[in-house]
Amino acid sequence: xxxxxxxxxxxxxxxxxxxxxxxxxxxxxxxxxxxxxxxxxxxxxxxxxxxxxxxxxxxxxxxxxxxxxxxxxxxxxxxxxxxxxxxxxxxxxxxxxxxxxxxxxxxxxxxxxxxxxxxxxxxxxxxxxxxxxxxxxxxxxxxxxxxxxxxxxxxxxxxxxxxxxxxxxxxxxxxxxxxxxxxxxxxxxxxxxxxxxxxxxxxxxxxxxxxxxxxxxxxxxxxxxxxxxxxxxxxxxxxxxxxxxxxxxxxxxxxxxxxxxxxxxxxxxxxxxxxxxxxxxxxxxxxxxxxxxxxxxxxxxxxxxxxxxxxxxxxxxxxxxxxxxxxxxxxxxxxxxxxxxxxxxxxxxxxxxxxxxxxxxxxxxxxxxxxxxxxxxxxxxxxxxxxxxxxxxxxxxxxxxxxxxxxxxxxxxxxxxxxxxxxxxxxxxxxxxxxxxxxxxxxxxxxxxxxxxxxxxxxxxxxxxxxxxxxxxxxxxxxxxxxxxxxxxxxxxxxxx
Ligand SMILES: Cc1cc2nc3c(=O)[nH]c(=O)nc-3n(C[C@H](O)[C@H](O)[C@H](O)COP(=O)(O)OP(=O)(O)OC[C@H]3O[C@@H](n4cnc5c(N)ncnc54)[C@H](O)[C@@H]3O)c2cc1C
Numbered sequence: 001x002x003x004x005x006x007x008x009x010x011x012x013x014x015x016x017x018x019x020x021x022x023x024x025x026x027x028x029x030x031x032x033x034x035x036x037x038x039x040x041x042x043x044x045x046x047x048x049x050x051x052x053x054x055x056x057x058x059x060x061x062x063x064x065x066x067x068x069x070x071x072x073x074x075x076x077x078x079x080x081x082x083x084x085x086x087x088x089x090x091x092x093x094x095x096x097x098x099x100x101x102x103x104x105x106x107x108x109x110x111x112x113x114x115x116x117x118x119x120x121x122x123x124x125x126x127x128x129x130x131x132x133x134x135x136x137x138x139x140x141x142x143x144x145x146x147x148x149x150x151x152x153x154x155x156x157x158x159x160x161x162x163x164x165x166x167x168x169x170x171x172x173x174x175x176x177x178x179x180x181x182x183x184x185x186x187x188x189x190x191x192x193x194x195x196x197x198x199x200x201x202x203x204x205x206x207x208x209x210x211x212x213x214x215x216x217x218x219x220x221x222x223x224x225x226x227x228x229x230x231x232x233x234x235x236x237x238x239x240x241x242x243x244x245x246x247x248x249x250x251x252x253x254x255x256x257x258x259x260x261x262x263x264x265x266x267x268x269x270x271x272x273x274x275x276x277x278x279x280x281x282x283x284x285x286x287x288x289x290x291x292x293x294x295x296x297x298x299x300x301x302x303x304x305x306x307x308x309x310x311x312x313x314x315x316x317x318x319x320x321x322x323x324x325x326x327x328x329x330x331x332x333x334x335x336x337x338x339x340x341x342x343x344x345x346x347x348x349x350x351x352x353x354x355x356x357x358x359x360x361x362x363x364x365x366x367x368x369x370x371x372x373x374x375x376x377x378x379x380x381x382x383x384x385x386x387x388x389x390x391x392x393x394x395x396x397x398x399x400x401x402x403x404x405x406x407x408x409x410x411x412x413x414x415x416x417x418x419x420x421x422x423x424x425x426x427x428x429x430x431x432x433x434x435x436x437x438x439x440x441x442x443x444x445x446x447x448x449x450x451x452x453x454x455x456x457x458x459x460x461x462x463x464x465x466x467x468x469x470x471x472x473x474x475x476x477x478x479x480x481x482x483x484x485x486x487x488x489x490x491x492x493x494x495x496x497x
């Protein structure tokens with residue numbers, strides 16, 4: 001019989017890689033299996049027109065400082081960069097009475113807000129977006145009592161109640177959709193705006209709470225990036241894992257997970273299929289398992305493990321959202337002036353654009369602009385909103401390129417002919433699930449309880465931690481830490497006895 005691996009990690013997204021490193025650093029033998037041919041999940045890159053670009057995640061939230069200290073630990077601190085402070089714009093249906101149904105406007109996103117919620121409802125940049133009527137209605141929030149009993153849950157419902165439909169539709173919804181791919185109505189306040197509920201009780205109004213949160217935030221940009229792209233992050237973790245002799249098996253899918261071994265030496269048996277292997281009945285044995293897949297796959301793997309997991313599959317898990325990213329490299333000197341700051345967030349009601357957001361990559365990141373040189377620009381458009389069919393599903397690449405070019409021209413206010421396109425790429429992210437939806441904390445808590453009742457098992461990943469590296473990395477560090485403590489404890493006991 002072969003000796004079991006100490007720790008088997010299922011899934012080589014950032015969560016799996018981070019948890020694996022925690023275990024490998026203390027000398028445990030670690031193997032990672034990954035169903036696809038690549039590690040890092042949506043933290044990935046591609047080369048387009050000779051430029052190395054991110055094809056998924058392109059930044060990290062600096063809140064909490066965990067990502068920054070993890071990056072420092074990997075020796076990448078010198079590569080950390082801040083984006084252009086110009087900020088993003090909004091693309092919205094026109095408000096003016098008498099404008100036609102298909103008229104739209106582009107305006108800068110007001111500066112002093114949280115997720116689009118204004119801290120100063122009467123400020124000029126807010127009035128420009130929601131008009132006087134909208135600003136006065138939003139100001140009414142300051143005059144309303146705050147209910148201190150119970151907490152608010154739906155971001156959208158709450159914003160509408162306190163500040164009115166214009167703040168919701170024209171400010172908060174485009175930001176929510178751009179960041180979480182989900183309507184603000186379905187987002188859980190405590191997950192997407194931690195501290196807002198508490199600040200509300202203290203400040204006595206929503207706009208007061210927003211101002212308090214902004215005042216308490218550290219100075220500087222609230223996101224960072226990496227010189228060379230975020231794809232450098234998984235590459236650096238893999239280099240560290242190689243240093244610790246961690247085995248990474250790509251093209252290897254975990255099909256099932258079962259208890260094995262003896263009472264004295266319990267193990268897990270993980271049945272795997274390998275893409276290049278004719279034998280589907282391959283089994284890996286490990287003393288500890290960390291499941292770091294997306295939600296549906298994780299639930300399928302753990303469901304047969306015991307009664308504690310039975311109820312989990314019945315919970316109201318959000319359906320995965322498919323996001324299509326299109327990247328265009330353009331010859332467009334007109335874009336040297338960055339006409340829309342770092343990019344544009346699009347209202348779902350905008351009559352003339354299908355994309356939900358555009359990032360002007362060469363305006364946002366100086367290192368990309370430098371690599372591209374004057375007149376050459378990179379723009380990235382994303383398509384797909386939660387709960388709606390992805391509008392690009394039936395489009396061939398040529399049709400998608402034409403749509404992206406049309407949307408980019410409209411959003412940037414610059415004519416971009418087909419001849420300006422130097423390169424085009426389409427990237428599909430099929431499981432871009434938004435775990436920030438209503439009930440997320442309760443669902444994550446139930447999973448945590450079931451896992452806590454299952455020795456030698458951990459589960460981590462964005463579906464439990466919350467979307468984004470600032471949530472995923474700390475969650476994975478904790479999962480890895482619990483396993484390494486348990487494993488070292490067992491090793492010491494065994495050696496002592
Ligand atoms: C388009 C896009 C842009 C984003 N932009 C940002 C951003 O700018 N900043 C930010 O902080 N976050 C961003 N995010 C979110 C962030 O990338 C994710 O939250 C994070 O990468 C999720 O990591 P994870 O390890 O939890 O999951 P994943 O990366 O999805 O990893 C799960 C892995 O498990 C593998 N797997 C599944 N089933 C099995 C199985 N049975 N056996 C073996 N392997 C399996 C999968 O193939 C996958 O590689 C973005 C996400 C998307 C989709």
